[in-house]
Amino acid sequence: MTVTREVDLEPLEPPLMAPLHRDLGWADVQRMSQSASHREDPALHRIRETAAVRRGTRMVKVLSAAQVAGHLGGWLPYGFCYRACDIEHLRRPEELALLRTDGAMDTEVGYALRWRAVDPVDYEIPGGAAQPGLAALPAHQRIGALVLGTGFTPSSDDLIPEYISAGFADLPLPANAQLLGYSSAGEEVVLYTYQPEQHGWLRLAGPKWRRLLEGLPGITPDREYVPCTDAPTAQLVGRINEHEYQAVADPPEEFRVRALTRAARYPVQTLSRRAEQALWRGTVCWVLQRDERWARLRLLRPDAESLAVTGARCYERGVYEAWAPLGELQDHHIMDLAYDLPPAPARL
Template structure:
């Protein structure tokens, strides 16, 4: 018998297990992703429910739903119950805000979804709704990766291009659901990977609309990778309404402390594969032998059993000022910014912090410098369009991101730009 019932069946004790009202029924549940989504449980295979893979689980089936799809909740989740039981003081963390849609007789959910799947100018209704999805300091961001990109990040790639607030995609847990957010458009198969980090400042992100990145919409299909870029600020999707972001100028962002590389399986399980140790500039392996099969799709020769992956220095990095001098810095948002030092006693709080990024021009096109090797620079156009791509002979490396090698002697106006953050 499924643990579902009518509204008057809900528990009344404030310390009772969490139950939520979804689709007219009450389900046992637990919070996910800081309350952005819920994991619902049932004892029979109801529509939308997946088998529960946990050994010895009390409930045989589960489903993931977004917090905005839950009409009511009562009781405590496992995290809140643990806080009460142990007396632990939870970290003060502001919640992200959902999309806000104006009440209208003429615009229902289906109509809004249709509008989100076509270009939208700044004065349109859908653009006003899109602006309600904002990033704050500490917002958890996520970028869905292919196996090739997973290996690239372990070897030094940085967050760039299209990304999403975890709040908006926390209920998407299977490769089939997350596959549309991959940058290469390939079949996700039985596992999909992701990079998760915390935003340092809204300055680092932009909305990929027809007003901010007009060239995206007109790039020929032969020069694109992955799903088309609509220009409304929303991802192309047949059911979900997912706000998209791009890194400002499509530039790399430095990794924040405790960033993680994840895997999602067909049963909705999230596995933390690697965690970024900022002081050591290293990815540390977190997975055990039971998850070895998740890496079967990575390129041949990848050392899956390697414990640590040193991250090489990159042109983009955090810098901070301390007693009048500038040093490399570490960002651990929302509240910790300090000098980069392996010794705890030398991890002084910085007086100011900035993202240092190298900009340049090649053949008249504004670019950022991704890396340099033996007299050559890897350049990435800040505002790619059909003309710039053709002029630079740039290749699409992922959805919306184009790169090419340029002789260092031909690149002009190369300069380090510090984007200052307000502490």
């Protein structure tokens, strides 16, 4: 017998499924998901593999008020996240606090960022084959809940598959991403929606929900449009014939040139995620920020050895960053990760 959770499912969000029988009940599966001894259990792996990310799958990252302000300023999605369908039942701030990455547990208001996945290649299972070192990090070197390595988040009641952005990379924001607020009564409110051509956020919350915005540091609740001030650390680029353009993704089907006028928003023929990467002290890192002397780096594969070598500090769950002299960077280059798009009509 295969059991699925009863939620309103989108076709782009296949349900988490478990083949239950007399010797394997739902409580047994949940208990296995919370035990490091079951990391290599084939039955648990098969269950985890049913929670697939597809192009257009709604992804969610639970935020603190400070993180919301950061995203309004231009932060991109990165780090730990979840499929929206897997946490649809968690609506109250105290329930969402379990999934926060900053380690805090204040529960007066809940916040989240929701967007659609551009491609499954952008997501990995924390503690899995791509990130084996996360689950071995001791408590004094991490913030937030421990990484079990089973592919599920720590919980005494729920079975929630967790993801990270691949290599803890910043992911460019797709069109119509949303910043959400959750009231103490469990009401979900769309606070802002992302406008990619303007690189800013349009406020949607009316006067009734203005109280959800009052705790955001540095943000005026009455402001209807908030332009991003930070330069993006990753961007989408597309090509039409031999020409390259900044691109916008509106998954699952629309990938276009970034242009203020609608008439110029042509579909691109290819799409890539572009970011800076470098090697520092033998450790592969993303280059998030740099000037003439220093660079801010984020580790792609944090483990005990790389933390000891780089002295990287944990800023939120799984995210380790450090400042390095620019002259010490090796193999400093621009990396393009190409996505596999369906053919777009060619333009002359």
